[in-house]
Amino acid sequence: MAASGPLQLTLGIIKPSVAAHQPHVQEIMQTIKRRGLEIVRSKRIHWQEREAEEFYGEHRGRFYFPRLVQHATSGPFVALALCAPDAIQRWRGLIGPTHVYKGQWEKPETLRARYGLSDTRNGFHGSDSPESAAKELSQVFENWDTTWWIDQRNKGVEFL
Numbered sequence: 001m002a003a004s005g006p007l008q009l010t011l012g013i014i015k016p017s018v019a020a021h022q023p024h025v026q027e028i029m030q031t032i033k034r035r036g037l038e039i040v041r042s043k044r045i046h047w048q049e050r051e052a053e054e055f056y057g058e059h060r061g062r063f064y065f066p067r068l069v070q071h072a073t074s075g076p077f078v079a080l081a082l083c084a085p086d087a088i089q090r091w092r093g094l095i096g097p098t099h100v101y102k103g104q105w106e107k108p109e110t111l112r113a114r115y116g117l118s119d120t121r122n123g124f125h126g127s128d129s130p131e132s133a134a135k136e137l138s139q140v141f142e143n144w145d146t147t148w149w150i151d152q153r154n155k156g157v158e159f160l
Helices: 022-033 049-055 063-074 088-093 100-106 113-114 130-140 146-153
Strands: 006-014 038-045 077-085 124-126
Touching: 006 063, 006 088, 006 130, 006 146, 022 038, 022 113, 049 063, 049 130, 077 088, 077 130, 077 146, 088 113, 088 124, 088 130, 100 113, 113 124, 124 130, 130 146
Parallel strands: none
Antiparallel strands: 006 077, 006 124, 038 077
């Protein structure tokens, strides 16, 4: 991948309501690549309640937290480590607004507008900052030194 600036990693999640449909997942993967995001790690995960509560802990106490955890544990999801200059902004732009109805009205080409079912089952997650990305990537892809990895990639090292 040719970089126009320092590379960045972000976590992308295709949530269970979308991940259950393999043709959608394949189409989404192609869209991700066409938009200039490199998929450098991927795995299918089925979280237990404790894992989902830990991941979404910043939302604890909010009215939607139980629904968020319930959906996150309702089936397997696809976790993606995405790499590109401005990867966080690119991925968040591709998935669109958190609120599905808003995306369908204002940004109908986004993934949430196309595949989301409701605000809780909006189909996707994206890290909102470099700090969140580092934390979330370490929760999902254990034992991966993302700081070293991105430093090596910014130096031009390619990984198979």
